[in-house]
Amino acid sequence: MEKTVYPTEILDVTIEKINSKGYGYTRYIHPPDKGSNGKHLNINVKNVVPGDVVRVAVENAKGRNKVVVDYDELLKAGSTRNLKIPTHKAVSGGTPLQYMYYDNQLVYKMDTVKEYLEGAGFDSSFVQPIIGMDDPNRYRNKMELTFGTNGELGMHQQGNHRQVIDLEDSILAPKVLVDVKHVISQWQKDYQLPGYNKTSQSGLLRNLLMRTSFATGELMVVLYATKAPSELQEATNDLVERLTSQFDNLVSLQWAEYAAAGERVQADRIHVLHGRDYINDELNGFKYRIWPDTFFQANPVQAEKLVELALEMADVHSNMRVLDLFCGVGTFSLPFAKRSRELAGIEIVENSILSARRNATENGLDNTYFMTNDARIGLKELKETWGSPDLLVLNPPRNGAGGKVMRSIGRFGTDKIIYISCSPKSLAEDLVWLKAFGYELVTVQPVDQFPHTTHVEAVTLLVKER
């Protein structure tokens, strides 16, 4: 039987709230008439704030119960809308909160943390006022852009991974990275170099990765392309000339050859066109070497605060043995190792562990032990080889540590746990597991690590009841 397709309806709706994806949400009840009695439609609108009244066109309106749409007209601005930010439809998906005043973004994020914790049965009065940024713009030390098929170089359109929106400027990117982008776009245009087409699997230029250290000023530029640079010698020589003559701090220009279809995983071959293959960075007074694929905190100003908060909450002292789970290249490990007797780190990515070891040595620390392993297995092995810690620090990826790891942590029985989270949803889910092992929530400190996005970090202290 063929499904009925209902007509497109033009609806004027008031945005009730912003959901976890950053879409404005409202529930529209169709007026009762034949066949649609009481039927409702969940409408998700892009680039809005609560209280906005917008006009939207919904195709097959009575035939569906949810829809994600752009609005056609802003009829009335909500009270939290920052009218200095020009409204436009073609924005990339990265900054859905950018239209909201920064103070209201902070309230939204703090409420999100509270809601998830309350939903998991915790008392949200443990949640401290969120720590925001003095200047919430241009805070990222790393930008990754994609080449489109029509000369664009930018980020994907929200909800559409085939469409690239050319980056003219960005609220997130330091000026120097925007300037590098424009030099590369001009160079691409001058040599008429095609962007990679995922559908036909043809074209040359795929991605642009740019990193800058706020501490040392060093700049890294990496171009991902399907061919070797020697196949377009004149163009690559000119690229080196253009970038080195305009950016004194460029210490690493790399060409990453990557021919296979699909998303970039690892380059087939790296060609260093200028300088070296890494940059030097610093965080909380510790030195780090950063290669193109090294995971490193993207907002150094707030990352330093996270580390300071974690140290303060843990009250680390020189007799403590500390375990840093999901340790990466050692962002938390090194400062904790400096103040404690011994530190062990567990991390699944081998290169990160190699970096963590090197970083410890380069920073004069000789009390660290780093193990490459899946947290689920590493915890058990560590207990046998290294023993039990007095303090456990964990900073898992966005989807959390998961029940198996949390139960192992519970069985470890350390006096204190510091959980640094980048997702209040997974934080709340993970913390529930610790209740059964007698852990009590002491404090939750939200930190706005990524202004204008829906992400929010939190440093949480738990202690074991004795």
Ligand SMILES: C[S@@+](CC[C@H](N)C(=O)[O-])C[C@H]1O[C@@H](n2cnc3c(N)ncnc32)[C@H](O)[C@@H]1O
């Ligand atoms: C949010 S990052 C934190 C890294 C580090 N704490 C930092 O600040 O640089 C999470 C880390 O967990 C690692 N990871 C992901 N899954 C893992 C697993 N199953 N076992 C161990 N480490 C894992 C990732 O490679 C990543 O380095």
